[in-house]
Amino acid sequence: MSIEPPSGLNLPSMNERRSLRELITHELRAALVAGRLRPGIVYSAPTLASEFGVSATPVREAMLDLTKEGLVEVVRNKGFRIVGLTDQDLDDFTEIRGLIEIPATVRVAAEATAEQLEPLRPVAAEIVAAARSGDLIAYVEADRRFHLGLLAFTGNRHLVETVGDLRKRSRLYGLNQLAEAGRLVASAEEHEQLLDLMIARDLPGVEQAITRHLGHVRSLWAKPQD
Structure with a gap:
């Protein structure tokens, strides 16, 4: 069983008491989705708490919340282990997201006005800025807000919640390597391109763009080379 390294996760200090x-829970989930918390490694609440600058209790409670979501499992007397995903899991997530998000995004493009969609442009810009700076947690968070924000225009909160849950369960294992290689920016810029197509109501272009983007997301989910 692998035991966590002592530091280097670059988790933010939690100064807010609210x-x-x-x-x-939010920060740990984002770190997990970004691939900074790795499968097969046991993380202890006290060690994570020291990085956040808080006591172990809220970290332990947050990890228990992630356990309920199926993202981590309790290792008795040791801490919490990140639940791994198989290639089949990742393929299944991609298929489900495609079945939901492709037609939903095209529908939003056909029905939403430019005035409604434009507020998402700063979010798309945040994704690009985070990719350029290598801030993976910010990248994941802005990406989540962009896609769920688009889907919210369907008026179907259950659809949004379903996609949100799929995103929580995914792992972008390749983000570090892509960011270091400078390849993450191209994927980030697809959000701005998609938004332009939606505002122009180029429905065939929107369908092609979201299909291509989800395919790239699956490549981001690929496990890194050892």
Whole structure:
């Protein structure tokens, strides 16, 4: 069993006292999705707490929340282990997202006005800025807000929640390597391109763009080379 390295996760210091459990759950989930918390490694609440600058209690509570989501599992007397995903899991996630998001995005493009869609442009810009700076947590968070923001225009909260849950369960294992190689920016810029096509109501172009983008997301989910 692998045991966590002592540091280097680059987790933010939690200075706010407001809803620490919720804040830490959010940050841990983002770190997990970005691939900074790795499968097969056992993370202890005290060690994670030292990086956040808080006591172990809210970190332990946050990890228990992630356990309920199926993202981590309890290792008795040791801590929490990240649940791994198989290639089949990743293929299944991509298929489900495609079945939901492709037609939903085309529908939004056909029905939403430019005035409704334009507020998402700063979010698309945040994704690109995060990719350029190598801030993977910010990248994942802005990407989540962009896609769920688009889907919210369907008016179907269950659809949004379903895609949000799929995103929580995914792992972008390749983000570090892509960021270091300078390849993450091209994927980030697809959000701005998609938004332009939607505002222009180029429905065939929107369908092609979201299909291509989800395919690239699957490549981001690929496990890194050892």
